[in-house]
Amino acid sequence: MSANPKTLVLASGSPRRAELLLQVGVDFDVVLPRVEEVHREGESPQDYVQRLALEKARCVQSRLADCTSWVLAADTIGVCANRILEKPLDKADYESMMRAMSGKEHLVLTGVALVGPDLADVQQEFSRAVETVVTFRALQDAHIDAYWRTGEPQDKAGGYGIQGMGAMLVAGIRGSYSNVVGLPLETVAELFDEVGLNYWQDPAE
Numbered sequence: 586m587s588a589n590p591k592t593l594v595l596a597s598g599s600p601r602r603a604e605l606l607l608q609v610g611v612d613f614d615v616v617l618p619r620v621e622e623v624h625r626e627g628e629s630p631q632d633y634v635q636r637l638a639l640e641k642a643r644c645v646q647s648r649l650a651d652c653t654s655w656v657l658a659a660d661t662i663g664v665c666a667n668r669i670l671e672k673p674l675d676k677a678d679y680e681s682m683m684r685a686m687s688g689k690e691h692l693v694l695t696g697v698a699l700v701g702p703d704l705a706d707v708q709q710e711f712s713r714a715v716e717t718v719v720t721f722r723a724l725q726d727a728h729i730d731a732y733w734r735t736g737e738p739q740d741k742a743g744g745y746g747i748q749g750m751g752a753m754l755v756a757g758i759r760g761s762y763s764n765v766v767g768l769p770l771e772t773v774a775e776l777f778d779e780v781g782l783n784y785w786q787d788p789a790e
């Protein structure tokens with residue numbers, strides 16, 4: 586099976602996830618998931634991102650007319666000193682996340698899910714949680730303020746984008762870079778292999 590528009594759907598409104606898939610030459614259609622993103626009490630961060638990724642993929646799969654498609658979805662959060670960092674609610678929330686991460690390590694966790702059409706006897710749901718350790722430089726208040734004004738932090742988990750100006754906040758990372766941006770390509774390749782999706786396109790096609 587080839588990952589052409591008929592067989593892969595990206596259940597995500599994140600332009601970063603689409604760009605990462607395009608980078609590796611995978612064709613896909615986009616359908617936006619409608620899922621409430623609420624952390625449950627006692628749920629581990631790993632379980633949380635995996636559950637959300639699965640819910641996003643299932644939500645889109647259930648709305649597809651084409652029953653041969655696989656649906657890929659993801660969810661990304663930061664975790665710093667046991668605190669879950671999502672998209673900042675406002676500037677004060679952003680500043681408090683930046684102060685918590687300044688000069689320290691935090692985790693970026695992405696849950697990835699690949700959900701196939703409902704077929705009896707065949708496992709059609711695959712998911713993983715992938716962790717990257719990111720270390721931030723010691724941040725000055727003036728830099729925290731200036732970065733907010735770029736408009737980049739507002740729609741990103743943890744309030745920064747490592748692929749943009751947010752790179753200037755980072756001292757180093759251990760693990761997958763694409764995981765921080767929102768879609769761990771190493772794991773996506775593994776999942777595609779598991780379900781037999783061919784991501785090598787014939788240039789003539």
Ligand SMILES: Cc1cn([C@H]2C[C@H](O)[C@@H](COP(=O)(O)OP(=O)(O)OP(=O)(O)O)O2)c(=O)[nH]c1=O
Pocket residue numbers: 596597598599600601602618622641659660661662672693740741742743745746747748751765766767
């Ligand atoms: C940490 C980090 C996050 N992000 C982004 C990736 C995700 O788009 C976003 C986390 O929010 P998500 O809720 O995972 O995704 P989303 O709402 O943007 O899109 P969808 O649910 O439709 O798939 O943060 C970056 O772009 N760069 C970074 O360095």
